[in-house]
Every structure is written in C-alpha cells, then in structure tokens.
Amino acid sequence: MSPKNGMWPSPFNEMFRDDVALPDRRIEIADCTLRDGEQQAGVVFDQDAKIRIARALDEIGVYEIEAGTVASSQEDRDAIKAICEMHLRAKISVLCRGLTADIDQAAELGVWGVRLSFPISPIERKHKLKDISDDVYISRALELTSYARNRGLQVIFSPYDTTRAEMPFLRRLVGEFERAGTVDRLRIVDTTGCALPESISFITKEIRSSAPSLALEIHCHNDFGLACANTLAGVAAGANFVSSTINGLGERCGNASTEEVIMALEVLYGRPTGIDLKKLTALSKTVSELSGIPVPVNKAVVGENAFRHEAGMVVAGVLKDPFTAEAYEPEIVGQTRQILLGKKSGLVSVAYKLNELGLDLPEEQFPELLTRVKQEAVKRRRSLTDAEFADLATLLASEAAVSH
Numbered sequence: 001m002s003p004k005n006g007m008w009p010s011p012f013n014e015m016f017r018d019d020v021a022l023p024d025r026r027i028e029i030a031d032c033t034l035r036d037g038e039q040q041a042g043v044v045f046d047q048d049a050k051i052r053i054a055r056a057l058d059e060i061g062v063y064e065i066e067a068g069t070v071a072s073s074q075e076d077r078d079a080i081k082a083i084c085e086m087h088l089r090a091k092i093s094v095l096c097r098g099l100t101a102d103i104d105q106a107a108e109l110g111v112w113g114v115r116l117s118f119p120i121s122p123i124e125r126k127h128k129l130k131d132i133s134d135d136v137y138i139s140r141a142l143e144l145t146s147y148a149r150n151r152g153l154q155v156i157f158s159p160y161d162t163t164r165a166e167m168p169f170l171r172r173l174v175g176e177f178e179r180a181g182t183v184d185r186l187r188i189v190d191t192t193g194c195a196l197p198e199s200i201s202f203i204t205k206e207i208r209s210s211a212p213s214l215a216l217e218i219h220c221h222n223d224f225g226l227a228c229a230n231t232l233a234g235v236a237a238g239a240n241f242v243s244s245t246i247n248g249l250g251e252r253c254g255n256a257s258t259e260e261v262i263m264a265l266e267v268l269y270g271r272p273t274g275i276d277l278k279k280l281t282a283l284s285k286t287v288s289e290l291s292g293i294p295v296p297v298n299k300a301v302v303g304e305n306a307f308r309h310e311a312g313m314v315v316a317g318v319l320k321d322p323f324t325a326e327a328y329e330p331e332i333v334g335q336t337r338q339i340l341l342g343k344k345s346g347l348v349s350v351a352y353k354l355n356e357l358g359l360d361l362p363e364e365q366f367p368e369l370l371t372r373v374k375q376e377a378v379k380r381r382r383s384l385t386d387a388e389f390a391d392l393a394t395l396l397a398s399e400a401a402v403s404h
C-alpha cells in the first residue's frame, strides 16, 4: 500500500466504490450557500457579498449556484440579477414557491433554472398547502413544472420534506413527472435532517426505479451530524447532483458541507469532481468572513486544526511519514501542516521545533525544555506559539550558559 496522488484512504473503501468512481459518471455540485446558507439564522449576505461568493464558487468550478429565494426581497432579486449578468460558467438557479408568480419573477431575472419547492409530507401539506389532496398535488405539480418549462427554464422539482413523504405517493409523483417530461431533475430533500444513510439510499433507489430517466439531486441537513454521510448515501444510490453549502452553513445545524462532500468523493470514493480543490480553504474563509459565522477549528477539510499535530506520539509518526496521521496532503485543499508544541508534546517535537526555528540547545537540555513547555501550556491552557517556545528555549540556553 502506498499513497496515490497525495491521498491514502482506507483500502476497504475499494469494496464500496461501485459506480461512484466510474470516470463517465456525472456527479455535479449544485451549491446552495447563497440560498440555504443565508437561511442560517442571523446571516445576511448583501449584494456585494453574494457577488463575491458567486464568483468564488464559479472559480472553484461548481456546476450550479442556487443564488437565492426569488420571493424573499427586492435586494435578493437585484443580487440574483447581478449574478446572472456576470455570465459565470456556473448555471444560476433560484428557489421558487409553488406559485406561478415566483416562476415569472425568476424568468424575468434571467436565471437558468428554478427549484420548485412544494411540500410533500403529510405534516407539511397539512400546514403549508391547506391539506392538499394527492390528486390536486399532482395536478398542481404538473401545471407548475410545465409552466416553468414553457418559460424556458430548467426545472428542478423539490418535494420539501421528501424523507417524511409517503412512499406510494412519492412513487406516483415521480412516475407522473417521467410520463409528462416536465421536470429536468428531482431534489430529494431531508428537510429536518431526520433520515438515516440507509433510508436515503432506499428512497433514492425507489425513485430511480419508479422514474429511471429522472436526474436526482440530494440535499441533506445536519441535525444529527449525518448530512455528509447522507449525501454520499444518496450519491452512491444514484443521485448525480449534490446540493450543499460551503462551511455547512444553512437552516438550524446547516447542510452537508460542499468541501466535505467534494473531498469525500475525491479521496474516499476516488471520484474526480473537477473542482479546484486548492481553493477550498480560501473559499471557506471568504464565506466565514461574509456570513459572520466562524469555522470551528476542528472542522473537516478547512478547519485550522485539520492538519495541525500536537500529541507527541502522533508527531513522532508524522515527521517520519505524514500518512501515519493524515488521509491526504494538506496542500491539496490549500492548507499547510503544522507541528504545535504544548501539553501533549514529546522530545521529538522539541527537537523538531528547535530545528525549524533555527535555535541551538544542547540535547541534554531537551527534557528540561519539554517540562517547561508542558508547564507553560498548562498555565496558558493552550498550545504555545512559536515565539513563546523560542522564549523558553532562549531562557534555558542562557541559564545553562550562566551555570557553566
């Protein structure tokens, strides 16, 4: 076993790659940071912020940008229009309610496609669609989708709360779409983040068998920390489009994070996404800055600690071969590896850091320096900066010089 392209995942993954890794399988990122990301309570993206994020998403190479909710506000519509006028490579879509007025507004803004959000589970239908019957639901869904189609829009139908829908009705709906040919893609939506990966897999396969020609997208929330796993389950079961957000921003606990799904596809499934991976960390920082939502230091892929090592036994391995503690090289995602000195350090780290900082200290002083590093880290309740470590080493060196 050895690394390939700077990556070294579990060899057992090979057994589960199935068709996800096939070179001719199309798996595209339809990022919704500008729509669901902004639904994170407290987040406001103004037009400049939306334009910056849209440009950055386009630069990494996402297939589609869900740029906002058309009914939300005039500011949003202005921003969506401005994004359309940037003529990015990425397709621009917007969320519409099940109303022709929303579709009209979307068409006038110049978007490529609409996402028709139409609640499907019994609880949503009862409270949001006046307990609409199955027959009326289907006829409205067909009317709305053909209306959007006739306005020249790509049509992505979003049965809101798909994971709590009744399966016979869901099967009937997608069968109708397949017959009518009014829908380009169906988004499977885990609105409350309540599904297991196995359930997502089941739902995706059921829809595929009821409507084999319908393209599928998967959109998962993170209420149980399963959004990325559920998204991958959807992809493995046949969804070719991923609806996710940078930093996992989004309603409540957020969505599957775009960068996590991309790296899982690339590293764990061995499936190239065509995304410029080196720009992921910078994009995460931009979204964090513009949303005002900090990225947790231990966030997968883009967190500051994702490639930092402090524990002595870990560092001893990393310095011989980083793959003892990492599944892929940090530079792939625009990060760097760092060795920190602190309470959990060992002598190997002391020697490494002295050398890295160009500091001279007799080897017999290393254990004393390590003791002082640990004491200082306990006192400060954190790892030490390079300057603090250098101060400790310099002080110890001068004490040793005086006592000789």
Ligand SMILES: CC(=O)SCCNC(=O)CCNC(=O)[C@H](O)C(C)(C)COP(=O)(O)OP(=O)(O)OC[C@H]1O[C@@H](n2cnc3c(N)ncnc32)[C@H](O)[C@@H]1OP(=O)(O)O
Pocket: 036, 039, 069, 071, 072, 073, 095, 096, 097, 098, 099, 117, 118, 119, 127, 128, 129, 251
């Ligand atoms: C969870 C999701 O991701 S879905 C997307 C959610 N996104 C947003 O809500 C975006 C921001 N929203 C807004 O700015 C506002 O809610 C607006 C402008 C869209 C609508 O505002 P208002 O007209 O004042 O309606 P309000 O938001 O108070 O209520 C929504 C109404 O739409 C109905 N509704 C909800 N979903 C849908 C739908 N997909 N299609 C049609 N009607 C719907 C609700 O039942 C409710 O109707 P009611 O007043 O008869 O109870």
Ligand SMILES: O=C(O)CCC(=O)C(=O)O
Pocket: 036, 115, 116, 117, 118, 158, 159, 160, 161, 187, 189, 190, 191, 192, 219, 221
């Ligand atoms: O497409 C929709 O219906 C909205 C999707 C959504 O963000 C959700 O329900 O989680």
